[in-house]
Amino acid sequence: MIANYGFKDGGGEFYVSINTDICAECTDKPCVAACPESVLAIIEDDYDDEVIEVVKEHRKKIKYTCAPCLPTDGKRDVMPCVTSCGKGAIKHSW
Amino acid sequence: MAEQKEYWRWTESRWTNPDLDWKNAKIITAGVDVGSVSSQAVIMCDGQLYAYANMRTGSNSPDSAWNAFNWAIEGTGLTVDDIHYTVGTGYGRVNVPMANKAVTEIACHARGANFMYGPTVRTVLDMGGQDCKAITTDDKGKVQSFLMNDKCAAGTGRGMEVFANLLSVSINEVGDMSLKVDEDPPPVSSTCVVFAKAEATGLLRAGWSTEKVLAAYCLAMAQRVVSLLERNGVQPDFAITGGIAKNAGVVTRLEKLLNLKALAPKYDTQLAGAVGAALFAKALVEKGKKK
Numbered sequence: 154m155i156a157n158y159g160f161k162d163g164g165g166e167f168y169v170s171i172n173t174d175i176c177a178e179c180t181d182k183p184c185v186a187a188c189p190e191s192v193l194a195i196i197e198d199d200y201d202d203e204v205i206e207v208v209k210e211h212r213k214k215i216k217y218t219c220a221p222c223l224p225t226d227g228k229r230d231v232m233p234c235v236t237s238c239g240k241g242a243i244k245h246s247w
Numbered sequence: 248m249a250e251q252k253e254y255w256r257w258t259e260s261r262w263t264n265p266d267l268d269w270k271n272a273k274i275i276t277a278g279v280d281v282g283s284v285s286s287q288a289v290i291m292c293d294g295q296l297y298a299y300a301n302m303r304t305g306s307n308s309p310d311s312a313w314n315a316f317n318w319a320i321e322g323t324g325l326t327v328d329d330i331h332y333t334v335g336t337g338y339g340r341v342n343v344p345m346a347n348k349a350v351t352e353i354a355c356h357a358r359g360a361n362f363m364y365g366p367t368v369r370t371v372l373d374m375g376g377q378d379c380k381a382i383t384t385d386d387k388g389k390v391q392s393f394l395m396n397d398k399c400a401a402g403t404g405r406g407m408e409v410f411a412n413l414l415s416v417s418i419n420e421v422g423d424m425s426l427k428v429d430e431d432p433p434p435v436s437s438t439c440v441v442f443a444k445a446e447a448t449g450l451l452r453a454g455w456s457t458e459k460v461l462a463a464y465c466l467a468m469a470q471r472v473v474s475l476l477e478r479n480g481v482q483p484d485f486a487i488t489g490g491i492a493k494n495a496g497v498v499t500r501l502e503k504l505l506n507l508k509a510l511a512p513k514y515d516t517q518l519a520g521a522v523g524a525a526l527f528a529k530a531l532v533e534k535g536k537k538k
Contacts, residue, residue, distance in 0.1 A: 155392035157479065162398060163439075166478060199354035199527075200389065213398050246478075 278524025281339030284376025308339030359523030361388025
């Protein structure tokens, strides 16, 4: 499942996409500890898989929460969550 | 002072299946969807729809859940003890007192749409009271991807209610009335319902007809939702759930923008979440879960 957390407003689309099929197979889930803003958390989803989600308190302000980690040159593969995942399960839309 | 008419108020409903007797059922399950605007309770006997109630959510989620549940079982002889398993869903899902488990409304709407529209459904658009969800699903009703917008009221049922009140048009007539224009006007703001309302007030003052203003708002709502759908991916068959699915003005414009016809609903579109919850409950009973 591709879970898109975030929002669209007048400034653009700001979504963090998580491929939970990849997540469910990852035992350590290092992305959770790697995020300096504690955006990610481990949950059991509706189909009993252990996956990660963007916690509720950050969903409507994700544009700002992720901003300190977003390189200005457009590269996303150096972000702590993306690097620690290493499997391409986490993507940012902006 | 004369009482102000509530143009936003939609019709509440309940129904019992005259062809089923719950006493003959092996598994009786319930799904209770406490949404931000409406609450539904659905009772299923062996996976068949037996009874439902659809009503306005009050200020208290547990009370809303009980009100919908009690109305659904009214006159059937059923009691809460006869239900083998209950799943709660919706915004208030953690506050459904009779629920044995809570499941997200995303998963419930996908499964509910699979039941209500058939296994060919691949894209589900849930246009709810205070959010809007684009969901892709497989032939079993399992979510493949989802995207939700709950940051503002534009593109939601509550936004439409605000417009019904502003224009003094019954919410049940808004859609049809918006289609009484020769050509769609430019849409009003699609990013904020407050700005859209201010813009609409200005257009009325400028001499626009009520129909034309409604057309501009329905088009704005359709455009906003299309961008969400396209971001998540759109595949046929396409189904719309939630209250806005009853608004022909939005649905017609949505179909035109997507170049894709939505499946015709066989049931009340607001029930999808509760139906999905009742089906989740049945699957859990079959897996051996006890309340």
